[in-house]
Amino acid sequence: MARPREFEPEEALQKAMLLFWSKGYHDTSIRDLTARTGVNQYGLYAVFKNKLGLYLAALDHYRDGVTAEVLAKLKQPGQAAERIEAAYLLLIARMQTADGAVGCLIANAAVEVAPESDEAAEKVQAHMRLLRQAFGDRLERAKTEGQLSAEKDSESLGAFLATTAYSLGFLLRAGSDQATLRNHIRTALTTLT
């Protein structure tokens, strides 16, 4: 009983996320977003309310896509250290898009947007909790499987490994080469032994 929408919100969100991911929040304009998504301004505002709303939705979309995939890799069976390394390597692959070495969208948001938006800050905090929990759980499991010393504090080590994930995003966006990234992963993993 009304004109149908000509775009898929999920597709538009994916494309918008890629643009925010690459250029950041402030340097991405609404017109940039309409050009990239192919969606007119009316459509974007109708679905996502405003620019910040679209950005916040992109943060959620990142968590549900990239982060979920990486954490799934983390949870696969096997040696904990190997799975953690595999998760890091997958993350590195995902942080290089068609737009270049864009890093971690959440880490970028923490630097650029969180200080001025409580909602963005909360999403960053939630993402950090998610990663801390996931790495911490993985280490707890490693303990029960006899892969990690019972004397290790899996919570604090989990927090360290979570931060390491964001560090990889920073290194990548800062233009580091693969050898530097590999070295950082290797060194970080020595904290488990």
Place this chain on the structure above:
Amino acid sequence: MARPREFEPEEALQKAMLLFWSKGYHDTSIRDLTARTGVNQYGLYAVFKNKLGLYLAALDHYRDGVTAEVLAKLKQPGQAAERIEAAYLLLIARMQTADGAVGCLIANAAVEVAPESDEAAEKVQAHMRLLRQAFGDRLERAKTEGQLSAEKDSESLGAFLATTAYSLGFLLRAGSDQATLRNHIRTALTTLT
């Protein structure tokens, strides 16, 4: 033989740096900068050429101030691990200004500005080299003083410790508490043993 300047470029640069540090590059306008520095637009443009020029000068000023002080602390005599920790703690103190937990200006620049400015990217890279070298040198010295196993790769460990400094900046800007920062330092230092 002409009207004298009514402001001190160094003072203005310091104030401008603090504002860029807190709000980032894009969200800081020329008018914000004139208000904060007390310098009229003509003066800023005359000395720093344009907004990007002022920002790049702020990056240098950060290196010559904050970074130099932290690396001086790193080079003080004593146990390497203790000096590194002291340097990290000093860095954390410096990354909390009157404007809040602003993190590391260079890390912020890497995320927000480096992808769109070759000059900013080069300054970020140079800063990363500076930190890598400083930590690497400190570890080499620790080896000669018998504080670090000769089997350790001080270059790769130095790179890791340098990245850890930027990680602290990220954690701080992302709103982490002091306990999280201390934990990250403590865990990172276990890579030396």
Place this chain on the structure above:
DNA sequence: CCCATTTCATATCAATCGTTATGAAAAGAG
């Protein structure tokens, strides 16, 4: 087939952006 409703494609809005131009003010040189 027509009407109510929603989206589409633009046009437009005031505000702000980085940058530059303008004229008064302030200094030393002659």
Place this chain on the structure above:
DNA sequence: CTCTTTTCATAACGATTGATATGAAATGGG
């Protein structure tokens, strides 16, 4: 004192920003 030069304090510039308004186009219900 006058002239030249540079800075100061603003005004102004065109461009772009996020957001909204406008009318045509497209659907399903009656």
